[in-house]
Amino acid sequence: EVQLVESGGGLVQPGGSLRLSCVGSGFTFSSYWMMWVRQAPGKGLEWVASINQDGSEKYYVDSVKGRFNVSRDNADNSLLLQMNSLRTDDTALYYCARGLGLTPHYWGQGKLVTVSS
Amino acid sequence: QSVVTQPPSASGTPGQRVTISCSGSSSNIGSKYVSWYQHLPGTAPKLLIFRNNQRPSGVPDRFSGSKSGTSASLAISGLRSEDEGNYYCAAWDNSLSGVVFGGGTKLTVL
Numbered sequence: 001e002v003q004l005v006e007s008g009g010g011l012v013q014p015g016g017s018l019r020l021s022c023v024g025s026g027f028t029f030s031s032y033w034m035m036w037v038r039q040a041p042g043k044g045l046e047w048v049a050s051i052n053q054d055g056s057e058k059y060y061v062d063s064v065k066g067r068f069n070v071s072r073d074n075a076d077n078s079l080l081l082q083m084n085s086l087r088t089d090d091t092a093l094y095y096c097a098r099g100l101g102l103t104p105h106y107w108g109q110g111k112l113v114t115v116s117s
Numbered sequence: 118q119s120v121v122t123q124p125p126s127a128s129g130t131p132g133q134r135v136t137i138s139c140s141g142s143s144s145n146i147g148s149k150y151v152s153w154y155q156h157l158p159g160t161a162p163k164l165l166i167f168r169n170n171q172r173p174s175g176v177p178d179r180f181s182g183s184k185s186g187t188s189a190s191l192a193i194s195g196l197r198s199e200d201e202g203n204y205y206c207a208a209w210d211n212s213l214s215g216v217v218f219g220g221g222t223k224l225t226v227l
Contacts, residue, residue: 035216037162044119045154045162045205047216059214100167102209103152103216107161 002026004096004108011114016086020111022079022096030054030074033099036081037107038092048094049081050102064090086115121145121206123219130227134194137222139206140187145217147187149208153180156221157202165204166191193224201226 008020020036035050049070050059058070069082079096091114097104121141129135141147153166164173166182169189181192189206206219 037216037218044203044221045156045207045218047207047218050216061215062213095161100152100164101150103150103167103207104154104162105164105167105173107163109161 002098002106004098004106006094006096006108006111009094009111009113011116012086013117014086014088014115016115017082017084018086018113019083020081020094020096020113022081022108024077024079024096024098027098029072029077033102034070034072034079035097035099035104036070036079037095037097037104038113039095039110040089040092043092046092050099051079083113086113088115091115119218119220120210120213121208121217121219123204123206123222125220126223126225128225128227129193129196131196131198133196134192135196135224136193137191137204137206137224139189139191139219141189141208141217142187144212145187145208145210146184146189146206148211151182151184151189152207153182153189153191154205154207155200155202156205162205196226198226200224 036048067085093110096108098106150168154162156162169184170182210217
């Protein structure tokens with residue numbers, strides 16, 4: 001059974017940093033694109049970042065470029081999202097997802113990130 | 118404002134067939150596969166359709182997808198109360214180099 005479990009998140013002040021982690025199990029982690037998708041309160045789904053199988057390709061939504069960094073450790077089956085210079089509009093439930101091609105297939109349960117003073 | 122457009126709401130009565138549309142452009146839906154997701158309150162999104170019209174194992178055949186040009190549709194037949202929730206289309210966008218989601222459609226079962 002495919003499982004994705006996120007950790008990290010929480011409350012941070014504007015301008016602060018936070019790191020999200022996601023551990024995958026039940027599949028060959030190194031064979032899949034991985035991605036982060038978020039949902040702000042009362043809003044729809046928004047793709048945040050994607051990384052290919054060996055970490056050599058990374059893509060980001062414009063609003064997080066230069067502030068967020070996606071990475072992976074295939075030895076540990078883990079996906080990371082380092083979030084810097086956080087803004088109030090980054091407040092959202094962040095989902096880790098395994099790709100089917102370039103779009104999400106399996107999703108984690110999500111981790112809440114709240115940016116507030 | 119999403120580059121991929123969905124109607125904000127749809128509704129139907131139990132047993133009916135409803136369709137949800139998704140309109141994009143040549144850089145996304147027109148040239149890439151479309152996926153559809155069901156997002157029920159308090160749960161993680163679930164993949165319903167991939168590669169325009171393929172169902173993952175375990176998804177009932179009441180759910181079907183189609184694509185024509187720069188538009189796609191999700192059809193749900195034999196509507197059930199448990200189908201009530203939000204539905205999203207998504208595709209890779211070659212111009213943006215990223216995944217684009219539609220704004221989502223809230224389905225109400227009357």
